[in-house]
Amino acid sequence: MKALTAVVFRLIAIVALTSLIACSNDANPETKPEERFVEIKNPTTLTLKVEGMTCNGCVNTIESALAKLDAVAESEVSLKRNEAAIVYDSEAMTEAELIKTIADAGYQASLSE
Numbered sequence: 001m002k003a004l005t006a007v008v009f010r011l012i013a014i015v016a017l018t019s020l021i022a023c024s025n026d027a028n029p030e031t032k033p034e035e036r037f038v039e040i041k042n043p044t045t046l047t048l049k050v051e052g053m054t055c056n057g058c059v060n061t062i063e064s065a066l067a068k069l070d071a072v073a074e075s076e077v078s079l080k081r082n083e084a085a086i087v088y089d090s091e092a093m094t095e096a097e098l099i100k101t102i103a104d105a106g107y108q109a110s111l112s113e
C-alpha cells in the first residue's frame with residue numbers, strides 16, 4: 001500500500017512538473033520544448049503551417065507523434081503561430097510524410113510560405 005502511494009505521488013509530481021514546463025514554455029518563447037538529441041545525416045529544417053490546434057495538449061500530441069519518427073531530430077510546435085518547426089533527415093523522409101504524420105495525429109498541416 002505504501003509503495004503504491006509512493007508511485008501515485010511520483011506520477012502526480014511528474015504530471016505537475018510537465019505542466020509547469022509547458023506553461024513556462026508558453027511564457028518564454030525562447031525555451032525549446034521536446035528537444036531530442038538524435039543524430040541524423042542530413043539535418044533539414046522545415047516549418048509547416050498547422051491547423052486545428054486549440055491547446056497545449058494538441059501541441060504535445062503533434063510533438064510526440066513527430067518524436068516517434070527516427071528521421072526527426074527535433075520539433076517545436078507553436079500554438080500561437082500555428083506552426084511546427086521540424087529538424088529532420090531530408091534523405092530518410094519527405095515533407096509529405098511529415099505532413100501525413102501530423103494528419104494522422106488529427107491536424108491539418110501544409111507547407112508554409
Ligand SMILES: [Cu+2]
Pocket residue numbers: 053054055056057058059
Ligand atoms: Cu488541444
